Amino acid sequence: MKIIKAKDYEDMSRKAANIISAQVIIKPNAVLGLATGSTPIGVYEQLIKWYQKGDLDFAEVCTINLDEYRGLKHSDNQSYWYFMQEHFWRHININPENVHVPDGSNLDPVKACKEYDEIIKHSGGIDLQLLGIGDDGHIGFNEPGEAFELETHCVDLTYTTIKANARFFAREEDVPKQAYTMGIKSIMQAKKILMVANGAGKADIVRRAFYGPVTPEVPASILQMHPDFTLVLDEAAAAAL
Numbered sequence: 162m163k164i165i166k167a168k169d170y171e172d173m174s175r176k177a178a179n180i181i182s183a184q185v186i187i188k189p190n191a192v193l194g195l196a197t198g199s200t201p202i203g204v205y206e207q208l209i210k211w212y213q214k215g216d217l218d219f220a221e222v223c224t225i226n227l228d229e230y231r232g233l234k235h236s237d238n239q240s241y242w243y244f245m246q247e248h249f250w251r252h253i254n255i256n257p258e259n260v261h262v263p264d265g266s267n268l269d270p271v272k273a274c275k276e277y278d279e280i281i282k283h284s285g286g287i288d289l290q291l292l293g294i295g296d297d298g299h300i301g302f303n304e305p306g307e308a309f310e311l312e313t314h315c316v317d318l319t320y321t322t323i324k325a326n327a328r329f330f331a332r333e334e335d336v337p338k339q340a341y342t343m344g345i346k347s348i349m350q351a352k353k354i355l356m357v358a359n360g361a362g363k364a365d366i367v368r369r370a371f372y373g374p375v376t377p378e379v380p381a382s383i384l385q386m387h388p389d390f391t392l393v394l395d396e397a398a399a400a401a402l
């Protein structure tokens with residue numbers, strides 16, 4: 162596990178974007194595992210700037226997102242597909258056929274999850290997986306539990322997650338209660354994993370995840386076992402390390 166400390170959010174975003182940028186330069190048809198949430202927004206903004214300068218080309222890149230709310234269509238402005246479109250894809254030259262998010266509009270969890278596992282399999286494997294960390298230690302929407310779920314599955318979101326995500330919705334009751342998420346095995350099979358974390362609110366969970374025991378009670382703790390895991394965090398998130 163490599164830990165890279167950044168001064169602040171901007172510095173964290175630039176350092177993480179540099180790692181993704183190197184991946185795309187080395188392998189123009191890289192498969193990038195992408196994440197939503199407020200933390201990676203700065204990373205996407207930086208990548209967009211480099212694309213606009215002509216330093217990056219996404220024409221052959223394929224992306225596979227971690228998760229999606231069950232019940233939301235692409236066109237719903239609270240869907241993660243929509244988030245990705247707004248914050249990243251529509252600003253770069255990615256081929257719309259190469260972007261993937263679990264199909265939230267498919268209400269059949271078994272079919273939706275199986276279909277997504279097939280997509281992950283046919284992509285040839287994720288070269289670099291970008292992750293945030295939830296206040297409860299979740300990665301993707303793999304919530305704390307008794308066991309690590311391996312493949313794409315439907316989860317009941319914890320109250321902590323619903324509360325944390327309520328800031329994006331008009332009312333807490335509007336936050337969907339379930340989501341489809343890539344499983345821990347699929348995340349761990351990525352060749353490289355890059356996590357970004359910022360702000361004092363993440364300091365305690367970062368310490369528990371990476372300086373505590375590996376346990377499904379803190380899903381991110383499994384990343385301690387990954388052979389190529391990099392954590393980029395700002396000073397506030399690193400305060401308890």
Ligand code: PGA
Pocket residue numbers: 197198199200201292293294295296299300301
């Ligand atoms: P955040 O979410 O980046 O909005 O803090 C992180 C996550 O839930 O993975």
